[in-house]
Amino acid sequence: MRRPTLAALAAAFLLTAAVPAPAQAAEGTFFYTRADTGRETFLGSTPNGVCLSVPGGARTALNDTDTDATMYTNSSCTAFGGFVGSRQSAEFSAPFPTFVRFG
Template identity: 70%
Template sequence: MRKFHSIPRIAVTTGATAAMLIGLTGTSHAAEGTFFYTRADTGQQTLLGSTPNGQCIAVHGGATQATNDTDTDAHLYTNSSCTSSPRYLGSRQSDEYSAPYPTYVLFG
């Protein structure tokens, strides 16, 4: 009899775990708001389009100044893998940068 009592418990636990994992992997979202920067190569202000969390996004031309007017903190980097010398830029903050200019941003 004990074997039959443990089967429903295992099934419920397994089902709950699967539902939780599906929920976690299906909830990626973009930072709400805008991120814009002044390009180091042209001096023009540029608006970054989609800002998904957890993806290393190119900041074309490098940034001499950036404004993170989103609801999510950001880190700016000088390499495409978003691993070198992170520069923190909090939600609703601006900052100025000197060479080497950040060329990638990661939200979240």
């Protein structure tokens, strides 16, 4: 009787461990100056671990979140474009980063 109970508990644990947790959002706001228009804008939702578009590209960025941000120049977030630490700012040159990932 104990073996089936233990097996069921182990299976339930493995199922819950395999389910990915929802992405945590960086607390705060990520501001940037668009490379194409020069206007300051911001990203509203900044979940960790997700490759997010930075419309217009970033000439400068102010990461006023509690999480570091890595900037990229491609949509798969593999071509490094810069780094903006938590509560820090950075300036970029062409090719301007057009994507960001927090965490």
